[in-house]
Amino acid sequence: MKLELRGITKRFGSFVANDHISLTVEPGEIHALLGENGAGKSTLMNVLYGLYRAEEGDILLDGKEQRFAGPGDAMNAGIGMVHQHFMLIPVFTVAENVMLGHEKTTFGGRLDLASARKTVLDISSRFGFHVDPDALVEDLPVGVQQRVEIIKALSRDAKVLVFDEPTAVLTPQETDELIVIMKQLREAGTSIVFITHKLREVREVADRITIIRLGKVVGEALPTASNKELASLMVGRAVELTVEKDPARVGEAALIVDNLSVVDIHGQIVVNKVSFEVHSGEILAIAGVQGNGQTELTEALLGLQERVTGTITLDGTPLTGLSVRKVLDAGVGFVPEDRQEDGLVAEFTIAENLMLDRSTRAPFVRAGSLQLASLAEFAEKKIVEFDIRAQGITTNVGRLSGGNQQKVVLARELSRDLRLFVAAQPTRGLDVGSIEFVHTRIVATRDAGTPVIVVSTELDEVVALADRIAVMYRGGIVGIVPGDTPREVLGLMMAGASLAEATGDAAVRTA
Structure with missing residues (x-):
């Protein structure tokens, strides 16, 4: 037809x-x-x-x-x-x-x-x-x-x-x-x-x-x-399809995850004795085929999983067992993999979504009263800074495109004083222009000294952003390797091969 x-x-x-x-x-x-x-x-x-x-x-x-x-x-x-x-x-x-x-x-x-x-x-x-x-x-x-x-x-x-x-x-x-x-x-x-x-x-x-x-x-x-x-x-302009970034200026270990396990509601071990560190000023990318424990790992870091063993510390402060509210208050920024379900309230305006993490504190709330002028000033600034394309700050987020919704999430999370930034599937469903913008912001966050975790099933994204790469398979980490590790090696590890098996050399370097 x-x-x-x-x-x-x-x-x-x-x-x-x-x-x-x-x-x-x-x-x-x-x-x-x-x-x-x-x-x-x-x-x-x-x-x-x-x-x-x-x-x-x-x-x-x-x-x-x-x-x-x-x-x-x-x-x-x-x-x-x-x-x-x-x-x-x-x-x-x-x-x-x-x-x-x-x-x-x-x-x-x-x-x-x-x-x-x-x-x-x-x-x-x-x-x-x-x-x-x-x-x-x-x-x-x-x-x-x-x-x-x-x-x-x-x-x-x-x-x-x-x-x-x-x-x-x-x-x-x-x-x-x-x-x-x-x-x-x-x-x-x-x-x-x-x-x-x-x-x-x-x-x-x-x-x-x-x-x-x-x-x-x-x-x-x-x-x-x-x-x-x-x-x-x-x-409508030339787009940089590769991520431009300087070598990482790596500092001390900020996030330390030790022997972390997560059991789901059916009693299955979905994260199995995972240990890793993330240093200030670096991006650790977690790679793997969807469904190998990445979602549950990020949820455990944020306090969203209940059946957790092992320890999580950030700058020496234990996070294990804390509520989501307390984890966020400890300086953790989070971009969830499903922005519509977990990152935004579709019926709220752009301005209202931008204050969700700080809806009980200054400058948006004083003495129990919402400070509309402060919120409007903040929202107007962020619309420009993050290139959020909308008719205005009172536009409902549910009416925005996926890329602009993601920019709202980024604007909210990156406008706080962060000690750790976790981005799960940060460019899923986005176009090349929005992907370029998101990647630039993630690298800028790293360059400001904040430790960053990027969880992505897109191998191109992992290779482009990572300073180090942790590969997950069936709930465990099969290896942590440098960001310039060949794609063929990463692909084999994502299928369950050990680092030695993937390279054919037991003496290969690790990150």
């Missing part, structure tokens, strides 16, 4: 999110929509899917003009959408989720689950998805949940599939699997709109690329375009 968007314009008050955008997606084509967070990509696709109504412009499918009053109309016309945040009911089975909204009943009036199961199995077999129709969605890995979303769309005979930032929540391995799936869908004749800001993925899978900046189409490119060419079109 051929999709044409002609002159789509969408406004929110005085803000123009889409400014006369036009593009064409040919049958059986993967067309990438590339741009920064907040560029207007998702808004455009929400117009296509019937979630928003454009003030101007036309949507055509195989040359026929369409008018969608809602997503139901779009689905009936052959358009499916796989959202960044999945639209699934966790306590329902796969089959129940697939039939939701399009329920069939048997002659006796019962839900025809057998038909839904068959649909799941047929589509799974066709594309090699290996999805159990009777599995509860809440028990499935994120990558498999995404396949359920794809099955939902295909079960409704979608001829055009929109993937909205589909890799933002995936591991590198799951991302590679998704790219294979997208190519299979293309070979089957499905037209795909691939919304993303990740250059490697675009160049690997797209047939054509349309670049959007500040709500306008600023160019088209083929996947043979270089990363620098695509990045400069996205951001």
Whole structure:
């Protein structure tokens, strides 16, 4: 099916999110929509899917003009959408989720689950998805949940599939699997709109690329375009794709973690006798495939885990067993891996989110009264300093793009007097411009003498930022190595090989 968007314009008050955008997606084509967070990509696709109504412009499918009053109309016309945040009911089975909204009943009036199961199995077999129709969605890995979303769309005979930032929540391995799936869908004749800001993925899978900046189409490119060419079109300026940093000026050990273990609610050891130090003025990156204990380790450092043994000390002060409030008061800044769930309150304004760590103390609160003038002055300053793109400090954080949400978290955490900064997956779901900004701030924090821990599943990010690298596998640290350790060695260690096994030399140096 051929999709044409002609002159789509969408406004929110005085803000123009889409400014006369036009593009064409040919049958059986993967067309990438590339741009920064907040560029207007998702808004455009929400117009296509019937979630928003454009003030101007036309949507055509195989040359026929369409008018969608809602997503139901779009689905009936052959358009499916796989959202960044999945639209699934966790306590329902796969089959129940697939039939939701399009329920069939048997002659006796019962839900025809057998038909839904068959649909799941047929589509799974066709594309090699290996999805159990009777599995509860809440028990499935994120990558498999995404396949359920794809099955939902295909079960409704979608001829055009929109993937909205589909890799933002995936591991590198799951991302590679998704790219294979997208190519299979293309070979089957499905037209795909691939919304993303990740250059490697675009160049690997797209047939054509349309670049959007500040709500306008600023160019088209083929996947043979270089990363620098695509990045400069996205951001509107030259972007430094490598992290520039001076050699670390390493001081004394500030954070000392000794024999730390964490047991989850099921009694499983998820962090197993981990020991390491972080010095002032250095970045220790913790690398590993998602699910090897990194999340639980950072939560233990912040006081978010209850079943913890071992010791954590910061500048000689014990942190083990302290509440989250007391850990933060001890000078620990924290960027959580899920900014929406754990880092922000979506219904609060930018200004209110910027004071969350200090909501009971001066300068924002005096004698039990909120000092609105002080908060407004602080928030205005941080919006400029951290390049937070919003209409103003009273904008709800939930309305910001992912990159701008992350900047709010960074502005809040880095505006305190820190003795330790912990950043978990700090650039997950961000575009190249926002990644450059976040990396610059992390390096600046290190250069100011603060010890920094960066937890990332992105090996490129680990190698770019780290002065030393601790590699985790199945809850333990298999080795701590210098920041310039070859990627091949790190990859083998992430798969469980010891440092000696990964290098083939028992006499290799360690950090």
